[in-house]
Amino acid sequence: MPFDLSLIIRKAEKFGAKEAEAFLIRRRKMSSEIKGGEIDLSSTKLEEGVGLRVVLDKGRVGFSYSNDPSKQEELIKKSIKVARANEEDENWPSFPCCKNYRRVKNFYKEVVNMGSDEVVEMSKLMLDSAKLDERVQPFFGSSEVTYDFRELCNTQGIHVEEESTLLSLNLSTIARENGKVSPICFEYDVSRSKDVDPERVGREASEIALKCLEHSKIESGEKDVLFSQEALMMLWLFTISQGIKGDQVQRETSFLAGKIGEKVASEKVSLSDDGTLEGGVFSHSFDDEGVPCQKTEIISDGTLKGFIYDHYSARKEGKESTGNAWRGRDFFGEKLPYTSVPRVATTNLVLEKGRKSLDQLIDEIDEGVLVRSLQGAHSSDPESGSFSVVATPSFLIEKGEVKGLLRGIMLSGNAFSLLEKVRELSRETRTAYFLVAPWILFEDVRVIAKGSS
Numbered sequence: 001m002p003f004d005l006s007l008i009i010r011k012a013e014k015f016g017a018k019e020a021e022a023f024l025i026r027r028r029k030m031s032s033e034i035k036g037g038e039i040d041l042s043s044t045k046l047e048e049g050v051g052l053r054v055v056l057d058k059g060r061v062g063f064s065y066s067n068d069p070s071k072q073e074e075l076i077k078k079s080i081k082v083a084r085a086n087e088e089d090e091n092w093p094s095f096p097c098c099k100n101y102r103r104v105k106n107f108y109k110e111v112v113n114m115g116s117d118e119v120v121e122m123s124k125l126m127l128d129s130a131k132l133d134e135r136v137q138p139f140f141g142s143s144e145v146t147y148d149f150r151e152l153c154n155t156q157g158i159h160v161e162e163e164s165t166l167l168s169l170n171l172s173t174i175a176r177e178n179g180k181v182s183p184i185c186f187e188y189d190v191s192r193s194k195d196v197d198p199e200r201v202g203r204e205a206s207e208i209a210l211k212c213l214e215h216s217k218i219e220s221g222e223k224d225v226l227f228s229q230e231a232l233m234m235l236w237l238f239t240i241s242q243g244i245k246g247d248q249v250q251r252e253t254s255f256l257a258g259k260i261g262e263k264v265a266s267e268k269v270s271l272s273d274d275g276t277l278e279g280g281v282f283s284h285s286f287d288d289e290g291v292p293c294q295k296t297e298i299i300s301d302g303t304l305k306g307f308i309y310d311h312y313s314a315r316k317e318g319k320e321s322t323g324n325a326w327r328g329r330d331f332f333g334e335k336l337p338y339t340s341v342p343r344v345a346t347t348n349l350v351l352e353k354g355r356k357s358l359d360q361l362i363d364e365i366d367e368g369v370l371v372r373s374l375q376g377a378h379s380s381d382p383e384s385g386s387f388s389v390v391a392t393p394s395f396l397i398e399k400g401e402v403k404g405l406l407r408g409i410m411l412s413g414n415a416f417s418l419l420e421k422v423r424e425l426s427r428e429t430r431t432a433y434f435l436v437a438p439w440i441l442f443e444d445v446r447v448i449a450k451g452s453s
Helices: 005-014 069-085 116-130 198-211 229-237 246-250 311-316 358-363 415-421
Strands: 019-035 038-055 061-066 136-154 159-177 185-191 221-227 271-274 295-300 349-351 367-371 386-391 394-398 401-406 410-414 422-432 435-448
Touching (some): 005 019, 005 136, 019 116, 038 116, 061 069, 116 198, 136 198, 159 198, 198 401, 221 229, 229 386, 229 422, 229 435, 246 311, 358 422, 358 435, 410 415, 415 422, 415 435
Parallel strands (some): 221 367, 349 435
Antiparallel strands (some): 019 136, 136 159, 159 185, 367 394, 394 401, 422 435
8 A cells, every 4th residue: 555644644643643744755766877987787766755753742753764655553653652752842833834835847757758778878978978088988977867756744734745857967087198097087967857968978077087187286375266066066065055054053053153144255155045946956846844945045245144944943033944944865865855854954055157257267367276076075164164175186277278187286274264255256057966056266275285284
């Protein structure tokens, strides 16, 4: 028998729950994996499960989950048992109530109808494009098609459901020539629809690796640094995106706490969280508590305007949720959402673009660094924003021209302070996971060259 969320909610009340919320996700993922330059595996995964939160008197909350529809009663009993063991919570606000929802375009039938042969063909196109130069070896990658069905029901009258699709490609390469070996170079494409280009992914992954066979040097010091969207995403994942969460602000573990209305960035910086962005990887009609998604202004012309909230953290301040309650969110998206309770998280973090082209930004740099990716960003301090990362691959920019690979380059500083050092943003934008952004040029970034202190 299938999961019946309405039935689960009613039974939970009969077993003594004052409130209940059931969340279901049904996911189908087709993938074609690349290993060692060859298509290694083609697979289809079907997964389904329900997470149940129940509330007893005095705000005692219990949670459990199951992927077995025949054990729905056990799911209820376990959640109630957990709630009885938990402490009272005087701040518990009850579950959200029913709202008006805006339909967000995040589902494409042509993606659902794709067969495994099409997915394999995308991997083949990436590989063929990357292998046009014999110096390049595709290392690993994948083509993935994901279909999600989400449904949420609670005792406050919410009962909503939504379908969504996602198509993603990625390929990593290395290049070898005359004893020189490039670092691993990564390229990707992602879309809700079939609007992806596997040949471009393969070609650019190859071109970046070949560029790494040219080597350059730079002295340590304060430099202009041009971040790609991927590099910025990696840094912000562990710093800025944590600092704008309402619950972190309330715990005073955010650098931005108490700074609403203050200037915290260059006037060129305007940032919002937009869960309704057309084509956004994390665009939905409602969040994982059933609250409508929305666009929330975070920074406007350098001034801090607000934070993102789930229902619990918002009600602590007498506010409404911004639709930012999400389950199972991790970097690779492999943790199925029904296995965890909602937490505050970004949807699509949108950094407004500038007026100059990428070429113009590069042309204006006398000496600097172009950074395509980072290693070690996970060790950044989310509370203070301090970071020390390896910038790889990164390239020397000299007198307006991108030169060769800079080996062993490190960057250090503070992610929040960097917001005040934004000189320019490109007019070209790109989606990198949760971030939709232009290229961004920072000035006076601490660069530590190999062999320097």
